[in-house]
Amino acid sequence: AQSVSQHNHHVILSEAASLELGCNYSYGGTVNLFWYVQYPGQHLQLLLKYFSGDPLVKGIKGFEAEFIKSKFSFNLRKPSVQWSDTAEYFCAVSPAGNTGKLIFGQGTTLQVKP
Amino acid sequence: DAGVTQSPTHLIKTRGQHVTLRCSPISGHKSVSWYQQVLGQGPQFIFQYYEKEERGRGNFPDRFSARQFPNYSSELNVNALLLGDSALYLCASSFNMGETQYFGPGTRLLVL
Numbered sequence: 001a002q003s004v005s006q007h008n009h010h011v012i013l014s015e016a017a018s019l020e021l022g023c024n025y026s027y028g029g030t031v032n033l034f035w036y037v038q039y040p041g042q043h044l045q046l047l048l049k050y051f052s053g054d055p056l057v058k059g060i061k062g063f064e065a066e067f068i069k070s071k072f073s074f075n076l077r078k079p080s081v082q083w084s085d086t087a088e089y090f091c092a093v094s095p096a097g098n099t100g101k102l103i104f105g106q107g108t109t110l111q112v113k114p
Numbered sequence: 115d116a117g118v119t120q121s122p123t124h125l126i127k128t129r130g131q132h133v134t135l136r137c138s139p140i141s142g143h144k145s146v147s148w149y150q151q152v153l154g155q156g157p158q159f160i161f162q163y164y165e166k167e168e169r170g171r172g173n174f175p176d177r178f179s180a181r182q183f184p185n186y187s188s189e190l191n192v193n194a195l196l197l198g199d200s201a202l203y204l205c206a207s208s209f210n211m212g213e214t215q216y217f218g219p220g221t222r223l224l225v226l
Contacts, residue, residue: 004156036217044157044204044217090156098211100147101170104156 002027006091006105013081014113021076021108023091030096033074035065036104039087047089050074051096061085083114116141118207118218126224127195135190135221139207145169146188147215148180149204157204163188164211192223200225 007022025031035047048059055067065076074091091105119138127133139146145164149157162170163182177193186207192199202222206215 034214043219044206046214046216049214092156098162098170099208099213099215100145100162100164100206100211101159101172102147102149102157102206102215103159104149106154106156 002093002103004091004093004103004105006089006108008108009106010109010111012111012113015083016080017112019076019078019081019085019110021089021091021110023074023076023105025072025074025091025093025103027072027093027095027103032094032096032099033065033067034092034094034099034102035059035063035074035076036090036092037087038090044090047076081110081112083112086110086112118205118216120203120205120218120221122221123219124222124224126226128226129195129197131195131225133192133195133223135192135203135205135223137188137190137205137207137218139186139188139205140216143207143209143216144186145208145211145213145215146182146186147206148188148190149206150174151202151204151220153201160190162211169211195225197225199223 033050037047092102147162148160151157159172161180166182182188202220204220205218208215
């Protein structure tokens with residue numbers, strides 16, 4: 001069955017700490033990978049995406065993610081978090097060529113303490 | 115540019131009723147997808163429409179239906195509402211089936 005698993009449900013960090021959120025997927029075939037973010041009171045926004053090419057992708061606000069095909073993983077990283085990064089983060093996968101059928105993980109709530 | 119818009123923003127219904135949710139995609143976008151997000155979980159795929167044709171359906175009962183109009187806007191219909199249908203319903207659009215999806219603010223449905 002197709003699925004996405006996010007390792008951490010709730011993460012609490014202090015400002016300037018480094019962040020890594022785990023994401024593993026189960027999907028037969030070539031995939032597109034995404035991280036979406038939902039800031040408090042706002043709608044889902046795209047943080048970054050991987051379609052093909054360099055497995056290390058950079059997104060907005062200093063976030064990056066690395067696609068490791070052999071591990072079916074797409075972990076999200078940021079070297080130094082800010083209070084404004086407090087949000088819910090969702091990893092998602094779609095079949096390559098059709099981004100309209102996203103399968104989401106259950107989400108990780110990140111709380112950054114000032 | 116206007117993003118994806120959805121109406122209404124909030125809705126309260128009782129069990130057994132019918133509901134229609136509406137979505138207007140970003141101008142020029144031809145693909146629209148619907149998702150259900152239950153509190154504390156990630157969004158779940160319900161339907162995808164592209165060029166007014168259904169291109170995919172998630173694991174939802176036949177009480178859920180949708181359509182896409184010639185102007186690419188879309189409606190999601192849910193019949194015989196159950197308490198478990200209470201959720202945030204998200205609409206997302208993309209230029210075509212292979213491009214990034216952009217999400218609307220959602221319609222929060224409460225079934226009593």
